[in-house]
Amino acid sequence: MMTPITINPLFQSILALSAADAGQNRLVYTPNWVAAQTQLLQAGVVDDLQARVDQYGNVYLDLPGRLPELPAIATGSHMDTVVNGGALDGLYGIIGGLTAVQRLRHQYGQPKRTLRIIAFSEEEGSRFPATFSGSKYYARRDQVTNLVDATGASFEAARITAVQSLKRIPRVIFQRPDLPATFTELHIEQGPRLIHEHRTIGLVAAIVGQRRFNITVHGVANHAGTTPMVGRIDALTLTTQLLVQLQQAAAQTDPELTYTVGQLAVVPNTANTIPGKVTFSVDFRHPSSTVLDAFETKLTAIVAAANQPQHPVESRRWVNDVPRPLDATMLANNRRIASQLGYHPLTLVSGAGHDSAVMSQVVPTTMLFVPSIGGISHAPTEQTAPDDLTAGVDVLTESLYHQAY
Amino acid sequence: MMTPITINPLFQSILALSAADAGQNRLVYTPNWVAAQTQLLQAGVVDDLQARVDQYGNVYLDLPGRLPELPAIATGSHMDTVVNGGALDGLYGIIGGLTAVQRLRHQYGQPKRTLRIIAFSEEEGSRFPATFSGSKYYARRDQVTNLVDATGASFEAARITAVQSLKRIPRVIFQRPDLPATFTELHIEQGPRLIHEHRTIGLVAAIVGQRRFNITVHGVANHAGTTPMVGRIDALTLTTQLLVQLQQAAAQTDPELTYTVGQLAVVPNTANTIPGKVTFSVDFRHPSSTVLDAFETKLTAIVAAANQPQHPVESRRWVNDVPRPLDATMLANNRRIASQLGYHPLTLVSGAGHDSAVMSQVVPTTMLFVPSIGGISHAPTEQTAPDDLTAGVDVLTESLYHQAY
Numbered sequence: 001m002m003t004p005i006t007i008n009p010l011f012q013s014i015l016a017l018s019a020a021d022a023g024q025n026r027l028v029y030t031p032n033w034v035a036a037q038t039q040l041l042q043a044g045v046v047d048d049l050q051a052r053v054d055q056y057g058n059v060y061l062d063l064p065g066r067l068p069e070l071p072a073i074a075t076g077s078h079m080d081t082v083v084n085g086g087a088l089d090g091l092y093g094i095i096g097g098l099t100a101v102q103r104l105r106h107q108y109g110q111p112k113r114t115l116r117i118i119a120f121s122e123e124e125g126s127r128f129p130a131t132f133s134g135s136k137y138y139a140r141r142d143q144v145t146n147l148v149d150a151t152g153a154s155f156e157a158a159r160i161t162a163v164q165s166l167k168r169i170p171r172v173i174f175q176r177p178d179l180p181a182t183f184t185e186l187h188i189e190q191g192p193r194l195i196h197e198h199r200t201i202g203l204v205a206a207i208v209g210q211r212r213f214n215i216t217v218h219g220v221a222n223h224a225g226t227t228p229m230v231g232r233i234d235a236l237t238l239t240t241q242l243l244v245q246l247q248q249a250a251a252q253t254d255p256e257l258t259y260t261v262g263q264l265a266v267v268p269n270t271a272n273t274i275p276g277k278v279t280f281s282v283d284f285r286h287p288s289s290t291v292l293d294a295f296e297t298k299l300t301a302i303v304a305a306a307n308q309p310q311h312p313v314e315s316r317r318w319v320n321d322v323p324r325p326l327d328a329t330m331l332a333n334n335r336r337i338a339s340q341l342g343y344h345p346l347t348l349v350s351g352a353g354h355d356s357a358v359m360s361q362v363v364p365t366t367m368l369f370v371p372s373i374g375g376i377s378h379a380p381t382e383q384t385a386p387d388d389l390t391a392g393v394d395v396l397t398e399s400l401y402h403q404a405y
Numbered sequence: 406m407m408t409p410i411t412i413n414p415l416f417q418s419i420l421a422l423s424a425a426d427a428g429q430n431r432l433v434y435t436p437n438w439v440a441a442q443t444q445l446l447q448a449g450v451v452d453d454l455q456a457r458v459d460q461y462g463n464v465y466l467d468l469p470g471r472l473p474e475l476p477a478i479a480t481g482s483h484m485d486t487v488v489n490g491g492a493l494d495g496l497y498g499i500i501g502g503l504t505a506v507q508r509l510r511h512q513y514g515q516p517k518r519t520l521r522i523i524a525f526s527e528e529e530g531s532r533f534p535a536t537f538s539g540s541k542y543y544a545r546r547d548q549v550t551n552l553v554d555a556t557g558a559s560f561e562a563a564r565i566t567a568v569q570s571l572k573r574i575p576r577v578i579f580q581r582p583d584l585p586a587t588f589t590e591l592h593i594e595q596g597p598r599l600i601h602e603h604r605t606i607g608l609v610a611a612i613v614g615q616r617r618f619n620i621t622v623h624g625v626a627n628h629a630g631t632t633p634m635v636g637r638i639d640a641l642t643l644t645t646q647l648l649v650q651l652q653q654a655a656a657q658t659d660p661e662l663t664y665t666v667g668q669l670a671v672v673p674n675t676a677n678t679i680p681g682k683v684t685f686s687v688d689f690r691h692p693s694s695t696v697l698d699a700f701e702t703k704l705t706a707i708v709a710a711a712n713q714p715q716h717p718v719e720s721r722r723w724v725n726d727v728p729r730p731l732d733a734t735m736l737a738n739n740r741r742i743a744s745q746l747g748y749h750p751l752t753l754v755s756g757a758g759h760d761s762a763v764m765s766q767v768v769p770t771t772m773l774f775v776p777s778i779g780g781i782s783h784a785p786t787e788q789t790a791p792d793d794l795t796a797g798v799d800v801l802t803e804s805l806y807h808q809a810y
Contacts (some may be wrong), residue, residue: 189629208630212676223782224665224688225613225756226596227658235668237652243645251634260629261641262676264669271617271667271686272785283629283732351630377628378678 086382118335192375221276491787578599597780766792
C-alpha cells in the first residue's frame with residue numbers, strides 16, 4: 001500500500017533539481033533551494049496540510065489535531081546540502097516525516113495532537129560561515145550575524161529575496177509556529193557503525209561536543225636555493241613537528257576522541273620559496289566535555305612550547321559546541337518500538353552535529369539513524385539500502401503514532 | 406665623475422614603472438615590461454649604441470669595436486621580475502653593464518672588440534611555466550612550447566604583440582646577433598653568504614644543479630566527526646610521516662644540500678573532512694650531481710615504502726637542471742682584478758639559477774655577485790648597500806676593459 005520512499009515522486013522531483021550536477025546542490029537561498037522548499041509547500045497544500053513558512057525560510061506542514069491547544073509533535077530535518085552532497089542527508093528526514101504523517105492519516109484519521117513536519121532552511125554551513133541557522137531561528141537561539149558568502153552576497157539579502165518567493169505561494173501562511181512538545185529527527189548515520197554492527201536502526205543518545213581551532217605558524221619566507229639550511233625558519237618544518245605532537249597527544253587522550261586536521265594553507269606556496277606562514281585547522285570531538293578539555297589543555301601546551309620570538313605560533317578557537325545529550329525517555333520509547341518491529345537497535349553517539357542538537361535545548365528531542373553504506377556521506381555516493389530507508393520510516397511512524405494519537 | 410648607479414636616471418625611470426605596486430612588476434611581455442625594454446632601447450639609440458631586438462624581445466646594445474669580425478664581449482642580465490619583486494634582481498646587471506660600457510667609452514674611446522649589453526627578455530618563469538626563455542633563444546637552446554599564463558593568454562601571442570611594439574622604435578634593428586666570445590653577468594647574490602663573510606664581491610664558480618618533484622599521497626576523504634580514528638586513511642597524516650622522513654634523509658645526505666617543501670595542497674581542504682589527497686613539492690639543490698643522485702635515491706625509496714594499495718603515493722620529477730660549472734679562467738681573472746681594486750672576493754656556488762647557466766653551455770661565462778642585505782630577494786625589501794653596487798660595477802668595468810681593449 002505504501003510507496004517506497006526512494007520512488008516517492010516529491011523526493012525524486014527535489015533530487016532532479018540537481019540533475020545537471022555531480023551531486024545534490026541545495027545551498028541555502030539559492031534557486032535550487034527555493035525550488036525545493038516551493039515543491040514541499042505545494043505538496044503540503046495539495047495534501048490539505050496547513051503550510052507555513054517563516055522569516056528564515058523554514059517550512060512547516062501541520063496535520064492539525066483534535067486538541068489544537070496542545071503543542072505539536074514535530075519531526076523533520078534540513079533542506080540544504082553541502083556542495084555536491086548526497087541524496088539523503090537532510091532530505092530523507094523531511095520526506096520520511098511527510099510519508100509517516102500521510103500514512104498515519106490514511107490509517108487512523110485525525111490525530112489527537114497536531115503532527116508537524118519541519119524542513120529547516122539551513123544546517124550545513126556550506127554557503128555562509130555559520131551552521132543550524134534554520135533550527136536556531138525556530139528554537140529562538142542566538143544567530144551569527146553579518147554573514148557573507150564566498151561571492152560577497154549577504155545572508156540577509158539572500159534570505160529576504162528567497163523568503164519573498166516562498167510567501168507568494170497560494171495558501172501558504174507566513175508565520176513562525178510555537179515550539180512543539182517534542183522533536184524527532186530521522187537521519188542517515190553518515191558513519192560506519194550501524195553497517196559494521198549489522199544493525200538497521202540507530203538510537204542517538206547524544207550529539208558529540210566539537211571544538212575547532214586554527215593554528216598559525218610564522219616562519220621567514222626566503223629563496224629555496226640561496227638560503228643555507230642552517231638558520232632557516234621554515235614554517236612548514238615547524239608545522240610538521242607540531243602535527244606529529246598533536247597526533248600523538250590525541251591518540252593518547254581517549255580512543256573515542258576524533259581528531260582531524262582537514263585544512264592546511266602554506267604561504268606563499270611556491271615550490272622555490274621557503275614557507276613563511278602555515279595555517280591549519282584542528283577539529284576534535286567527543287561526547288564528554290572533560291575529554292574535550294583534556295585535549296584542549298594538551299593542544300594549548302604544545303602550541304605554547306612551539307611559540308618562540310623568532311617564529312610565533314598562535315592558536316584560536318572558533319568552534320565550541322558543547323555535547324548535547326538527547327531525551328532518555330524518548331530514546332527508551334523508540335527502543336521498545338523498534339524491538340517490537342523486529343529490529344535490534346544500536347544506541348550510539350552522533351559524531352556529526354544536527355538540528356536536534358539545537359532543538360534539544362528547548363524541547364525533548366530524539367534522533368533515529370539508518371545505516372550509511374560504506375559510512376560515506378557529504379558525497380554523491382552517499383547511499384542507504386532501500387529496505388533500511390523503509391525501516392527508518394516504519395519506526396518513525398510508530399513513534400509519532402504513540403505520541404500523537 | 407661617475408653617476409652612482411642607484412641614481413642613474415634610466416634605472417630610476419624603469420623602477421618608476423611599478424611605482425603603483427608594492428614591488429617591481431615587469432613580467433615578460435606585459436605593458437610594464439614593454440615600457441622598460443623600450444626605455445632601454447631608446448637610451449641606447451640616444452647614446453649612439455647599435456640597438457637590436459630579437460624575436461623573443463631580448464635587447465642588445467653594442468658599442469662596435471675596431472675589429473668587428475671578432476665576436477663581442479657581452480654582459481647583461483634579465484629585464485623581467487617575479488611578482489612584486491625587488492629593484493635589483495636582473496635590472497642591476499643591465500644598468501651596471503650599460504654604466505660600465507659608457508665609462509669605458511668615455512675614458513678609452515672605441516674598444517678593439519665590440520662590447521655588448523644584453524637585457525634578456527625572461528628568466529624568472531613568473532608569468533609562463535618555463536624559465537630562461539630569453540637566454541635560451543639567444544643561445545639556440547630548446548624551448549618549452551605551448552605555454553599559457555594563469556589567465557589563459559598564450560606565450561606566442563603575447564610575445565608577438567610585445568616584440569611588434571619594440572620593432573617599431575626608430576633606429577632599432579630587428580635581429581638576433583651572433584654569439585659573443587664571452588659572457589659576464591653582474592647580479593645580486595640573493596643569499597646571505599657575502600654579508601655573513603663581510604665580503605663585497607662574490608665570484609661564482611658554479612650554478613647548482615636543481616631537481617624538483619611533486620609527491621601525491623592518496624587517502625580516503627570522509628566525515629571528520631562520524632569516521633572512527635581506527636581505519637581512517639588520512640592523506641595528511643601519511644604526508645606528515647613522509648615529511649619527517651624526507652627531512653631526516655636530506656639532513657643526513659650533505660650539509661650543502663638545500664631541501665625545501667615550498668608548496669603543499671590538501672584536498673578537499675575543509676576543516677570537517679579527513680584529507681583525501683595531499684600534493685607537495687620537493688626542491689633540492691647541490692653543485693654535485695652525485696649528491697643530487699644520492700638524495701633522489703633516498704626520496705624514491707621513501708616514496709616506494711609509503712606506497713600501499715590502500716593509499717597510493719606517487720612521485721614525479723618535473724625539474725632536472727644539471728649543475729653548471731662556470732669558466733675557471735675568467736673567474737681567475739676576475740679574482741685578480743677584484744684584488745687589485747682592494748677587495749677580498751669570495752668564491753661561491755650560486756644556489757639560484759641564472760641566465761649564465763644557459764650561456765655557459767655555449768660560451769665561456771662568468772658571474773659577479775654583490776651582497777644582498779639580509780640575504781633577501783624576490784621581495785620589495787631586496788636591497789644592496791650603494792657602495793657595494795658601485796663596487797660590482799667597478800669590477801665589471803675592469804673585467805670588460807681587459808677583455809675588449
